[in-house]
Amino acid sequence: METDSDVELAVRPAPHPWLVLREHAHLVPMISLGGALGALGRWGLAQAMPHPAGAWAWATLWTNLGGAFLLGLLMSCVLTVWAHTRYVRPLLGVGVLGGFTTFSTAELDTRGLVAAGHPGEALAYVATSVALGLVAIMLGLGLGSALLRRGRPRRVTP
Incomplete structure (x- = not known):
């Protein structure tokens, strides 16, 4: 049996979580700020659309679908326009949208049903929740890509 010399077969251990945290500590305030803003948005939507125990939780569903759509839209921008920025994804993606969406609450609502x-x-x-969440992400990615293509200056060939 021949091995490929370009492929490393040794399994590297994952770094200790504290080392990872120390390396990325500068991102923690951005994620925290975003998470607080996102959680406040989720709370506000839940207050605006309350539901009785054991009933369909529309606020949670709309929160997660809206967050999935916005995540798709954000990712289309992060992968192109903001590819070289350090704080946009941690602030908006991990922080705001991570704090806003709530699949754990969706699971509690499911248990209540x-x-x-x-x-x-x-x-x-x-x-x-799952199927429309995937559709929402794809719609966000598609819309973001379309808007970015539309906004690019077109080449004029002489």
């Missing part, structure tokens, strides 16, 4: 005797609705809620 099951506990209230609505397992079919619970399954539909999970399927809707």
Whole structure:
């Protein structure tokens, strides 16, 4: 059996979490600020659209779908326009959108539907959240890419 000399077969251990944190400590304030803003936005939406226990949680669904769409839109910009910036993705992606979206709350809402005797609705809620979340990300990426293409100056050939 022949081995490829360009491929390293040794498995490197993952760095200790404290070393990773120390290396990226300058990002922690940006992520924290963004997370606080995102969580406040999520709280505000939940206050504006309350639901009784064991009922469909529209605020959580709209929060997660909106956050997925915005994440797709943000990623299309981060991968092109802001590719060389250090703080945009940690502030907006990890912080704001990480604090805004809440799949853990969606799981608690699902548990509430099951506990209230609505397992079919619970399954539909999970399927809707995941499927539409993926669609929302793709729509955000597509819209962002289209807007970026539209905004580029066109070459005029003589």
